[in-house]
Amino acid sequence: SQSVIVIPPSVLERQTDFFQWIIHAFALSGFSVIAITLIGRMRSHLLNSNKDLVVQNQKITQIAFFDAVTGLANKSRFVMSIQEEIDTGVCSQGLIVILEIRKYRLTKVLYGSEVAEAQLKAMALMLQKYVGEGFIARIDGGEFAVWNPHGTAERLTSFFTENRTAARDMLESNAPGLPIEIDKAVARYPEDGSTVEECLLNAELALHDSFQSTRGIRWFTPRMKESLLYTEAVEQNIKQALLNDEFTFVLQPQFELSSRKVVGAEVLCRWSNADLGIVNPGDFIPALTRKALITRFTLESVRSVLKKIDRIDTRFGSDITVSFNVSPAALLSEGFLRSSLDIIREASVDPERIIFEITEDLFIEELAVVETLICDLSLRGIQTSLDDFGTGYSSLSYIGTLPISEIKADKSFVSNIAHDSKSLGLFRSMCSIADAFGHKFVAEGVENAAQLSAIQSTSCNIVQGYLFGRPEPI
Known part of the structure; x- marks a missing residue:
């Protein structure tokens, strides 16, 4: 069966x-x-x-x-879609434009995700309305990308100029409460990369290039990549340079005009590396800060120079001041003041001969903490100099209330003083501010007799620059 x-x-x-x-x-x-x-x-x-x-x-x-907040394509979709168009011959050239909501991440932290997402949605709506032809995507955080297959530099610049006001109004009406500012960067395909991915990376590099302070459109150039590679090389060598004592120090004298005597000297640092050659302080100081080595470097600078205080006294006299540049990161670091005092004490140097030069960037930090630090320095005899005055966060409030010993005018104010009446007027005003609060006033970057003559028509009495003396080894 x-x-x-x-x-x-x-x-x-x-x-x-x-x-x-x-x-x-x-x-x-x-x-x-x-x-x-x-x-x-x-x-x-x-x-x-x-x-x-x-x-x-x-x-x-x-x-x-696709992006969950805006509904736009995401970075993966953006790259795949455009690369497919190129590979299939639909288009052979174009512009990749990155637009970033300035301080988006800070907005998200301070005001919450709801406000930040409102900005993202407003940005997406604005791009969809004004971009027209092209492919739009949100690629990361507050960054958006646009592919324009028929764009030119002239047309793109014209587009942003013509629609700037209308676009801003639309953004602010859709995300009320906070103004939205946008940074823009562009890379060209195929000039700036053989693939869409490479062009996109280069556009992002242009967006964050530290050498471009412009608020307009930032166009990628090969120099940006070279600069990035150099910066990486500096960072890779910086720690070993500290261990190998590759940094050397020189002194540039400061002269009192009334007596023609040296009254002070600023310590400047030099670095010569076997692979990199001579490295500019503008490159290695930021690298030390990024690698969290700036405090160690600053303390080693003070120790190294004060070990040679006898040589300094023999050359310039035992009553001159010695000035050290101290970055905000070093000054605000835990234990810096105590360690500095220990080094000064070990060298048997009167603290009143030491000046710490700080920049106005320091006052962007929490003001109460900064005030306490400067007052502590003063109580222990260490003088404070406000360096590069007029180039940063200038405020008469802290100049008048904090125990600052001197103000140094940045050399950018001195360079045109001989032939520009406005520069001279501004310089004279800064001298008056220093006089009003009882601070010494130092002019940096004095390089010729014409500049000196202009300075002598003001109340400034201390100068520093190549006209009086180049930096010399200790």
């Missing part, structure tokens, strides 16, 4: 694919398989499964290739 197998519908509904295979196998083996009212149910179940699969695939695609 023929065997019969009965399979309940509930089992088939749970394991459709598996049991279909079982049924087929038994049938081929000569069994009669009875599935009670199964055929219709199986078909219905398979159709529903296929629909679910389609929905799931759509959800996966949405997550993988």
Whole structure:
């Protein structure tokens, strides 16, 4: 007799694919398989499964290739789509434009995700309205990318100029409460990269290039990549340079005009590396800060120079002041003041001969902390000089209330003083401010007789520059 197998519908509904295979196998083996009212149910179940699969695939695609906040394509979709157009010959050139909401991450931290997301949505709406042709994506944080296959530098500049006001109004109306400012950078395909990915990276490099302070459109140049590679090389060598004592120190004298005597000297640092050659302080000081080595470097500078205080006294006199440049990161670091005092004490140097030169950037930090630090320095006899005055966060409030010993005018104010009446007027005003608060006033970068003559028409009495003396080894 023929065997019969009965399979309940509930089992088939749970394991459709598996049991279909079982049924087929038994049938081929000569069994009669009875599935009670199964055929219709199986078909219905398979159709529903296929629909679910389609929905799931759509959800996966949405997550993988689209931004959840704005609905725009994401970075992966942007790169894949444009590269496909290029590979299939739809287009052969174009511009990749990155637009970034300035301080987006700070906005998110200070005001919350809801405000930040409102900015993102407003930005997406603005781009969709004004960009027209092209492909738009949100690629990261507050960054958006636009592919313009028919754009030129002139047309792009004209577009941003013509639509700037309308776009800003639209952004602020859709995200009220905070003004939205946008930074822009561009890379050209194929001039700036052989692939879309490379062009996008180069556009981001242009966006964050520290040498471009412009608020306009930043265009990628090969120099930016060279600069980045050089910066990386400096950072890789900086720690070993400290260990190997590769840094040397020189002194530039400061002269009192009334007596023509040296009254002080500023310590300047030089670094010569076997691989990099002579490295500019503008390159290695930021590298030391980024690598969290600036405090150690500053303390070693003070120690190294004060070990040679006898040589300094023999050359310039034992009553001159010695000035050290101290970055905000070093001054605000824990234990810096205590360690500095220990070094000064070990060298048997009167603290009143030491001047710490600080920049106005320091006052961007928490003002109460800065005030305490400067007052502590003063109480322990160390003088404070406000360096590069007029180039940063200038405020009469802290100049008048803090125990600052001197103000140094940046050399940019001195360079035009001989032939520009406005520069001379500004310089004279700074002298008056220093006089009003009882601070010494030092002019940096005095290089010729014409500049000196202009300075002598003011109340400034201390000068520093190549006209009086170049930096000399200790």
